[in-house]
Amino acid sequence: MNETRVLLANIDEPDLNTIAVYERLGGYKAMRKALVDMDPAGVLHELEESGLRGRGGAGFSMGKKASFIPKGEMDKYLCCNADESEPGTFKDRLLMQKNPHLLVEGCIIGSIAAGANKGFIFIRGEYELQADILDAAVAQAYEKGYLGERILDSDHTFDLVVHRGKGAYICGEETGLLDALEGKRGNPRLKPPFPANQGLYQGPTLINNVETLCNAPAIIENGADWFKQWGEGNSTGTKIVSVSGNVQRPGNYEIPLGVSVRDIIYGLAGGPPEGRDVKCFFPGGSSAPVLTKEHLDLPYTFEAMAEAGSMLGSGAIIVVDDSEPLVPLALRLAEFYRHESCGKCVPCREGTNWTVKMLERIDEGEGTPMDLDILDQVQGNIMGNCLCVLGDSMAMPVSSMLKHFRPEFEMHMETARARRDLQELEPLGAPELASVPEAGQV
């Protein structure tokens, strides 16, 4: 199968990050159209009509989100969430590094729809190269008069600042991001009030992912119906999927939503290395519950993934092949969330910690059969009980692994136990250790 490139159409063009090349290829036309030929309500209507859903994880309709912003004279803000820290996701990195002006134009169009006059791109601190490129792009846009006071002699004023984060996964959560942007520790806030009503500096705030905003210019330029030619049902348009893990050709691929997962993993990314098979895959970044090879023929849409018990999330597919033991993988996953938990809510702070401890115990051969049930129960107690979904992000994949691969967890526990017992008994003349396979290799 082939890619359908809309966002990535010109991505290989040299010097695309300069405003001259971007404009030569038709850049900033959509912004002109939105400012000169359309009114803010029209822009908002077009975005709503297109059915564009958030590409950051939650999949909420972008137009609807923008329409929640109250009308009237007040300070409103636009935040672009470029804190792309979800393991497996690297689509925004590519967009910002290669095509920063697309994001700048998307931010301007988003600000018209929301009536915002101040915008921030919150980029993760690790992306130093990309932040410098964005800074240069913003400066070029200011020079051309596309940002600042009364853009193109219209009534619209919009200032854009690139704000560098300092390395915290939790800042990818929208309210955590707002706190970080206000100069605090990035703790999530209680919702409601939602950011659309009270966000940054208590003002109405529209928060969107990089890829979502990057879709806006093409929608404005070509219309909502053009955008709807791709996709299935309520999942319209194209999506950049970042395929990684045990595949032969990892990378970013743009596909129309609705293509089967098998086509993405095997057709585009080349499938797992020869002689191996897909054991399971994360369909939407590391926080999505894993799906097994039985789900490979599902269409890649928000609805189908949700129906299968997982989620499309940020569109990052991590493939795990059948040579990979799952317990160390689950442990590594849980360690990530333990490290990144901000510590505000107890279920997440303690739940991630105890999950790591239990998985460590299982991996080291100290687990008992009850541990798996307790593990499952702990995951259940985390889900839905915190201010944000960071805890759920660990609980969902871990409990889904346990659900789909419980026999493997049990076998891992038993072999690890057997090895451990033998290690202790070896000096006393127990059977040879080599006769027991390594945990996870059974």
Added chain:
Amino acid sequence: MNDRMQEVRDEGAIRATTLPPGWDEGVDLEADAATIPDPADVEVPDQLRAEIERLMRLYPDRHSATLPALGAAQKVHGWCSDEAIRQVAAVMQVTPAYLSSVATFYDMLRTERPARAYVYVCTSVACHVRNARRVYEALAEEAEAQGVADDVDLREFECLGACDMAPMASFDGRYVGPLSVEDAPAVIRQVKNGETVMPGRGLEDPGYTVPPQAQQEDGRAEHPKFEPAGGAWPETADVDPPPAEGPPPHRPDPTEPLAPGTSFAGEDADPFTHDVLERDEDEEEGE
């Protein structure tokens, strides 16, 4: 390498617990709380002051400049030392305590004196399935062997957003990948000598493709059938998708979870001690 954490082992505990430094130190209750420093008392390098003031002007609320300001101070001082925090506090007119509370939250703001160079090896999920842990271990061993273990901040890091180049590492902000165990001696030598690590394999290197070594085989760049954006792949044989049905033969059927509280030890086994008197047939089938 990570000497910040202290290992503590309670009597009878199976495993040592790691705790942050200072966990058992008392607090000086007599000391006054640090207040907002008087700008006249604190000497701030002109450039740093100008930078922080520029940052504060960007936002409707000057507090928003906290993160970039601390980052700027860290660039000057190398880390968020007490002195650096005092300087930022004097310019921003906030309490040092507020700045420390922020600095301790974020991974990239260092509250300890840093090593000469940092190497963050990503071992998160996507890199994990591509052997990142072994690469990390090889690098750690090599750093020990070449005597730079105390000089370089080598650590496992969470996802750095470059899963296409997995397994990868960030060398003072420069993304390099994919790395292999065999690369370790050369990488550490380059870090030790302060050279560019693995020239040509950094993300920002001109013409970087994933993975470059596969392209160099016959000296010419190949045009693959499906080209991922931002990086070209060498031609590989197309893999036919295998038939969808049936689990692999050597796997037990995962659809039937066992009853709670049971395991491969069998229902006869003691759930706590796991004493199994006889191996039952289920287990043998499972092997």
